[in-house]
Amino acid sequence: MDWLDQKILTLLKKDSKLSHKEIGKKIHLTGQAVGQRIIRLKELGIIKNYTINLNYNEKQFIRIFMNNNQFSTLEKALNAFEKVDEFYKVSGQVCYLVVAHFDSRGLSEFIEKVSKWARYSVETVIGDRKA
Known part of the structure; x- marks a missing residue:
């Protein structure tokens, strides 16, 4: 390139x-x-697809720490949430990083579901600084 x-x-x-x-x-x-x-x-796989970026009122970065080895079950659950924009299985301190745009009710439902398999931490965006 x-x-x-x-x-x-x-x-x-x-x-x-x-x-x-x-x-x-x-x-x-x-x-x-x-x-x-x-x-x-x-x-070459450098361009994966074309997309648009939507401006959501809410945006979260969620770190998921698995309590067990039910990775495929958790991944199916994550894929079922329409408000999950992206998620990645990662190495390091956490097992998954999730980018989502839940309202408070949707976030509560997400947390309740994910809590069956994992602990989590949620970081909520309060301001976009990229011009």
Whole structure:
């Protein structure tokens, strides 16, 4: 991956609706050349998918510490919650990191369910500092 690929990724992260032609104008390539680079980035697995970021009133980072080895059961439960945006099985002090956007009632339901298998800590976002 060279600096042009990096620039393409930066532009797509800011606005995934940009056309290949619009990106090309910004980095001095043809739209076709940009398209070929994007295809290659997809094939390499660097671009996983295109998405949008929604602005939620609530956002939590939840750390999950397993009490037992029922990992697949917990993962099924996590996948059942629509308000769970992402979760990762990780190494280190915790077993899972969850990013979610629960309201207070939904968070209570989530905690009640997860408590069957794990301890948890919840960090709630109070302000987004990224410009």
